[in-house]
Amino acid sequence: MLSIKENFLETLKRGNPDRYVNQYEFVKLLMHPYWTATPPATPGGPPVVNPWGVTISFPEGMPGPFPIHDEEHIVVKDVTKWKDVVKAPATSYSEEDWAPFVEEMEAIDRNEFFVAPFIAPGIFEQTHYLLEIQNCLMAFYEEPEAMHELIAYITEFELAYAEDICKHLKPNALFHHDDWGTQKSTFLSPDMFNEFFLDPYKKVYQRYRDLGVELIIHHSDSYAATLVPSMIEMGIDVWQGVMSTNNVPELIEKYGDDIIFMGGIDSSKIDKPDWTAEETLKIVEDVCRAAGKRAFIPCNTMGGPESMYPGAYDAVTEAIKVVSKKMF
Amino acid sequence: MSKLNEVKEMVQKGRTKKIAGVVQEALDAGADAQEILDAMVDTMGDVGDAFSRDEIFVPEMLIAAKAMKLGLEVIEPQLASGAGEKLGKCIIGTVEGDLHDIGKNLVAMMIKSSGFDVIDMGVDVPVDTFIEKIKENPDVKVVAFSGLLTTTMPALKASVEAAKNCDVGNFKVLVGGAPVTEEYADEIGADGYAQDAGSAVTVAKELIASL
Numbered sequence: 001m002l003s004i005k006e007n008f009l010e011t012l013k014r015g016n017p018d019r020y021v022n023q024y025e026f027v028k029l030l031m032h033p034y035w036t037a038t039p040p041a042t043p044g045g046p047p048v049v050n051p052w053g054v055t056i057s058f059p060e061g062m063p064g065p066f067p068i069h070d071e072e073h074i075v076v077k078d079v080t081k082w083k084d085v086v087k088a089p090a091t092s093y094s095e096e097d098w099a100p101f102v103e104e105m106e107a108i109d110r111n112e113f114f115v116a117p118f119i120a121p122g123i124f125e126q127t128h129y130l131l132e133i134q135n136c137l138m139a140f141y142e143e144p145e146a147m148h149e150l151i152a153y154i155t156e157f158e159l160a161y162a163e164d165i166c167k168h169l170k171p172n173a174l175f176h177h178d179d180w181g182t183q184k185s186t187f188l189s190p191d192m193f194n195e196f197f198l199d200p201y202k203k204v205y206q207r208y209r210d211l212g213v214e215l216i217i218h219h220s221d222s223y224a225a226t227l228v229p230s231m232i233e234m235g236i237d238v239w240q241g242v243m244s245t246n247n248v249p250e251l252i253e254k255y256g257d258d259i260i261f262m263g264g265i266d267s268s269k270i271d272k273p274d275w276t277a278e279e280t281l282k283i284v285e286d287v288c289r290a291a292g293k294r295a296f297i298p299c300n301t302m303g304g305p306e307s308m309y310p311g312a313y314d315a316v317t318e319a320i321k322v323v324s325k326k327m328f
Numbered sequence: 329m330s331k332l333n334e335v336k337e338m339v340q341k342g343r344t345k346k347i348a349g350v351v352q353e354a355l356d357a358g359a360d361a362q363e364i365l366d367a368m369v370d371t372m373g374d375v376g377d378a379f380s381r382d383e384i385f386v387p388e389m390l391i392a393a394k395a396m397k398l399g400l401e402v403i404e405p406q407l408a409s410g411a412g413e414k415l416g417k418c419i420i421g422t423v424e425g426d427l428h429d430i431g432k433n434l435v436a437m438m439i440k441s442s443g444f445d446v447i448d449m450g451v452d453v454p455v456d457t458f459i460e461k462i463k464e465n466p467d468v469k470v471v472a473f474s475g476l477l478t479t480t481m482p483a484l485k486a487s488v489e490a491a492k493n494c495d496v497g498n499f500k501v502l503v504g505g506a507p508v509t510e511e512y513a514d515e516i517g518a519d520g521y522a523q524d525a526g527s528a529v530t531v532a533k534e535l536i537a538s539l
Contacts, residue, residue, distance in 0.1 A: 059427065059452075061479060066427045133430055137387040138394060141342055182431075183506040184524075189385045268478040268507055308479070 005112050012215075012237065012260060014294060019324040021262075021297040022317055024305035027114040027217070029175050032101050032165055033093035035118075041065045051089030054129045063267075063308055069132040076130045079139045079146045086130060086150065088157040091164055098168045105169045114173035114215055117165050119158070120303070122178020123200055124187070126154045140192055147196060155200040159207050166211035173215040174208050175240075177303055181222030183245055190226045198230050205235040221267065221301040225251055232258045239263075241301045249290050256295030263301045264291055270300060271312040277319070280312070284319035288327060298323070331357045332367050335399060339371040342391025344398055351402040361406035368396045372441040376526030386434065389525065393437040414443055416469030416536060419461050421449030422505075423483040428476035431505060434525035435472060442529045444470070455483070455490045466497040469536045472528070473518075475505040484508070485516040492517055500535035504528060 002010060002018050008026035010017040034051060041048045044060035047068060055073045058065040067073075076082045108115050121129055127150060128136040139147050165171065180186055186193065205216050218231065221241035228251060231239055242248055242263035251261055264287040270280050288298050298320050300313055307313035331354035338347040354364055375392045378384045418439050422432045429451045440446040447468075449461060462468055471491050475484040484503060491501050500519040513521035520535045522528035 059425075061425055062427065063477065063479070134390055134433060138342075138344075138390050140387055141391045142344060185382060185385065187386055189388075192385075192387070272478055 003112060005114070008114075011295075011297065014257070017293070017328070019328045020288065020293070020320050022320045022324075023297070023299040023313070025317075027116050027173055027175065028108045029116055029118045029304065030101055030105055030169055030171070032117055032169065033097040034089065034161070036097070037089070037093070050129075052126065052130065053085075053087070063302075067129045067132075074132045074135070076150075079131060079135075079143045079150065082130070082146060082150045082153075086153065088153065091157060091161040093164065102168055105171075110172065115169065115171045116173035116175040116215075116217065117169055117171050118175050118177075118304075120177035120219075122176060123151060123154050123158065123204075124178050124180060124197060127151060137187065140188065140196065144196075151196055151200055155203060158204045162204065162207045162211060166208065166213070171208075171213055173217060174205070174213050175217045175219065176204075177219045179222050179241075180220045180227060181224045183243060184223050186222070186224055186227055190230065193227060194230055198233060201234040209235065217262070219303040221263070221303060228255050228259065238297070240297075240299065241303060243301050244287070248287075248296070249292065252291060252295050260295050260297060261291070262297040262299045264288075264296065264298055265300050265316055267301045267307075270316055271302065271307045271309055273309055275309060275312045275315060277315050280315040281319040281322060284316060285323045285326075288320070288323045293327060331359055332363065335364055336367050336371045339368050339392055339395045339399065340375060342388060342395045344391060344395050347395045347399045348402050351399045355403065355406070361403040364403050365400070365407065368399055369442060372396055372438065373529065376438050376529055378526070380524050380526035386430065389434055389437075393434075393441060396441055414445060415533065416444060417447060417465055417467060418444040418470040418472060418532065419447045419449065419458070419465065419468050420472040420474070421453040421458060422451040422474045422476070423480055423487050424452055424454045425483050426475055426477050426480040427451050428474070428505075431476060431525070432474035435474065435504065435522065435528045438525045438529050439470075439472070439532055442533070444532065453487075455487050458487055459490055459494050462491060462494055462496050462499070468497060468499045469539065470500055470502055470532050472502040472504070472522075472532070475503070475508060478507045481507060481512070488516045488518050498539055500539065502528065502532060502535060 004025050007017045008021050011021050038051050041056045041058035043058050047055050047057040049055050053075050055068040056065045057068055076085055105115055216236050217238040217240050218236045219240045223245045225246040238260040240262040242261045244266050248261055248264045269283055300316050334350050335354050338350050379389050420436050422428055436446050436448050473484055473487045488501055502520040503513045503518040504522040510521045520531045522531045
């Protein structure tokens with residue numbers, strides 16, 4: 001039996017894994033001082049102002065935090081004047097700030113697991129956190145130059161922080177969030193997406209590679225099938241969060257030589273108050289049989305190894321073990 | 329190109345910085361305000377259809393709606409009733425526990441563009457607040473509920489049930505949102521289901537025709 005890492009590497013090189021890579025088992029996600037400099041909003045807790053000045057709330061029962069975007073709280077009210085109001089957070093933290101994360105990193109067995117810093121929000125998400133999503137989406141048409149400038153500024157922050165992250169955590173993987181679509185469509189047309197985000201992401205992901213990262217995992221729990229060629233060009237190795245609306249089997253057929261699809265098990269179907277092991281097993285088996293074994297990692301589409309409802313994530317893990325025994 | 333066609337193009341392409349001038353030119357050239365409004369409403373219908381066919385994306389919808397709004401500001405003083413043909417009131421909101429607003433906002437924009445008076449309740453709206461608003465507006469024609477999370481589908485069901493049982497006026501209930509299906513809409517007793525913002529207008533018009 002292959003080790004967890006050996007099995008993942010066999011999957012990555014389209015070789016001979018002896019079972020499915022089981023959700024996030026191959027990677028340990030690490031936080032870093034950005035997350036502790038300003039503690040993030042917690043479920044049911046009070047709103048917090050994040051390091052970019054965006055006020056974030058996390059009401060109880062929601063799957064994740066939301067920016068507050070009433071008139072009072074929108075950071076960038078006029079994108080042509082973004083330079084007056086947007087100030088990137090520090091990218092340099094003290095050794096003391098890094099110490100707990102370095103300690104956590106050093107305890108990870110790299111023979112068995114990849115080590116990946118957790119980066120969120122992504123560049124697109126950051127723009128609409130700052131502007132409010134509708135204003136942001138219209139700004140791509142109305143003020144494209146200002147949007148390019150703002151995106152370049154956010155990208156510079158990511159590039160600078162990558163240096164510090166890699167110096168301290170020495171990651172061999174990256175787990176980077178940026179939701180690029182709804183459940184049914186991308187937010188932007190592929191052409192517009194490429195115009196604004198392809199080069200920035202190529203720069204960011206190449207910088208991490210230059211600093212020793214071997215594996216780029218990008219999370220977008222959305223429809224984004226039409227952006228897969230762009231993902232490949234950016235250097236993404238694994239698209240995590242791929243929802244069933246993307247037609248995963250078709251994507252594997254078309255792009256399975258160039259990118260791994262991690263997901264297929266929609267959070268909305270298995271992460272609910274009345275989940276059962278039987279129903280989860282059926283959903284997982286259906287997904288795995290449709291997707292096959294090549295270039296696919298069955299996983300809850302959630303952007304981390306967790307679920308909203310206790311036990312739902314672990315039920316998927318158990319179901320994948322059962323299905324693996326049948327299919328390998 | 330006729331001035332009316334230019335107005336249509338300004339809406340379709342979302343030319344927010346130019347449309348006011350073009351609408352004014354159309355008026356100066358003798359076009360009737362109602363005629364300009366009809367042209368813009370028709371164009372927004374086409375925009376909604378293109379969105380339903382996945383030919384355009386959310387930014388194109390938003391920018392077209394904004395262009396129409398700016399064009400409307402130019403002709404509004406000349407419209408006899410203030411905003412041309414009225415289809416009636418529509419109360420819309422995202423149900424309690426759900427903070428997603430963009431889908432609901434797109435539906436509100438499209439419905440408003442088609443001639444409804446829209447009362448937008450925002451997001452995370454408790455059932456009782458919806459009912460209070462319905463009681464304040466007994467002439468409401470359509471009440472539209474949005475829910476984007478599977479976790480808030482019970483709230484969607486509760487909102488529909490409360491609206492259907494509130495014994496006020498004569499209106500139809502429309503639902504939509506990513507996890508909602510036609511089957512689920514039927515199951516919870518909604519009168520109509522809209523798959524997206526483009527089709528919401530068609531469904532809303534069909535619903536009021538059946539009142």
